[in-house]
Amino acid sequence: MSGLDIGIDLGTTSIIVYLGNKGIVLSEPSVIAVDMRREEVLTVGEKAFEMIGKTPSYIIAERPLKNGVISNHVLTEYMIREYIKRICGTLMIKPRISICIPSSTTKVEADAVVDAAVKAGARKVYLLEEPIAAAIGAGIDITKANGVLIVDIGGGTTDIAVISLSGIVSSRSVRCAGQTFDQAIIDYVRNTYKILIGERMAEKVKIEIASAYSADPQKTIEVKGRHLLKGLPEKLLISQAELYPVIREQAMMIVDAVKEVLESTPPELVGDIYTNGITLTGGGALLGGFGELLESEIGVHVVVAENPLNCVAIGAGKSFEYLDDLNQGFSDAIMHTH
Ligand SMILES: Nc1ncnc2c1ncn2[C@@H]1O[C@H](COP(=O)(O)OP(=O)(O)OP(=O)(O)O)[C@@H](O)[C@H]1O
Numbered sequence: 001m002s003g004l005d006i007g008i009d010l011g012t013t014s015i016i017v018y019l020g021n022k023g024i025v026l027s028e029p030s031v032i033a034v035d036m037r038r039e040e041v042l043t044v045g046e047k048a049f050e051m052i053g054k055t056p057s058y059i060i061a062e063r064p065l066k067n068g069v070i071s072n073h074v075l076t077e078y079m080i081r082e083y084i085k086r087i088c089g090t091l092m093i094k095p096r097i098s099i100c101i102p103s104s105t106t107k108v109e110a111d112a113v114v115d116a117a118v119k120a121g122a123r124k125v126y127l128l129e130e131p132i133a134a135a136i137g138a139g140i141d142i143t144k145a146n147g148v149l150i151v152d153i154g155g156g157t158t159d160i161a162v163i164s165l166s167g168i169v170s171s172r173s174v175r176c177a178g179q180t181f182d183q184a185i186i187d188y189v190r191n192t193y194k195i196l197i198g199e200r201m202a203e204k205v206k207i208e209i210a211s212a213y214s215a216d217p218q219k220t221i222e223v224k225g226r227h228l229l230k231g232l233p234e235k236l237l238i239s240q241a242e243l244y245p246v247i248r249e250q251a252m253m254i255v256d257a258v259k260e261v262l263e264s265t266p267p268e269l270v271g272d273i274y275t276n277g278i279t280l281t282g283g284g285a286l287l288g289g290f291g292e293l294l295e296s297e298i299g300v301h302v303v304v305a306e307n308p309l310n311c312v313a314i315g316a317g318k319s320f321e322y323l324d325d326l327n328q329g330f331s332d333a334i335m336h337t338h
């Protein structure tokens with residue numbers, strides 16, 4: 001692979017960039033801060049993330065991609081342009097870029113992303129379907145006539161796809177993923193204790209103790225929030241056991257969607273999947289007990305990919321090796337040459 005090929009995972013939660021011979025060179029929150037008075041981008045990524053909820057009225061700091069879709073394409077365009085400029089600035093020759101965008105992106109939004117990349121200095125831009133990138137990044141040879149099932153659990157959406165001969169045979173995308181679990185935890189604490197906790201606190205609870213498969217009352221975490229009636233700050237200890245039904249309910253929505261995909265998959269490929277197992281990618285793949293739950297409900301061996309958070313970016317970067325085979329993956333790709 002040329003050192004000048006770049007893969008980008010434009011996710012709802014984070015944007016991750018893989019550069020040819022270097023590997024992952026950037027991983028930051030998908031957040032942008034704009035000064036509305038001057039109509040100027042202030043910053044992107046980590047610094048913009050810290051500004052969320054703390055800005056004066058003339059500054060907006062927000063996620064331009066929400067719930068797995070591009071909710072503000074102008075800001076998305078600005079954000080991607082900033083990042084590509086940052087990376088291209090260090091390169092002597094214009095790179096080829098392969099970008100993964102959310103599966104429900106419209107043609108207009110996709111064009112905006114491609115345009116932004118070209119303006120920021122790309123020589124050629126390819127759009128790649130996320131499950132294809134996730135599979136390549138998980139180290140799977142996608143070119144064989146051998147069905148593989150990928151479940152990519154991101155922040156906003158879970159993408160489930162059966163891949164064979166470099167193309168997607170059947171797929172489904174559901175709006176149940178990392179952030180859904182965070183929200184379910186917020187709702188549970190509010191309804192049970194009348195305490196409001198923030199998104200970051202809920203995510204911490206999820207990462208540290210939540211499980212879709214075990215309910216240990218000894219596993220606890222202290223949460224801080226604001227009491228809804230008293231209006232004052234309050235601390236509280238919550239356990240894995242009490243959260244278990246809440247987490248499991250959400251996790252089952254993903255399990256059911258996997259079942260539906262299997263039901264619409266040709267039998268020969270279902271046979272392959274029983275042999276090959278199911279591969280989990282995306283940050284949500286790290287949710288405690290999810291692999292076990294899926295394995296017990298479907299009866300197929302489940303593997304969490306190595307580096308699940310980086311799979312899509314790695315796969316996008318490596319997709320250039322498959323350029324000739326990726327008929328379907330690159331088919332909707334608007335190939336822009338500058
Ligand atoms: N150890 C962990 N346990 C549970 N969830 C985790 C863990 N680490 C990260 N996550 C969750 O993974 C999600 C982010 O995953 P990822 O970076 O794959 O999403 P994304 O690609 O930005 O989103 P999308 O694919 O929906 O656009 C977040 O909701 C985060 O809370």
Ligand SMILES: [Mg+2]
Pocket residue numbers: 009011012152154155282312
């Ligand atoms: Mg993703």
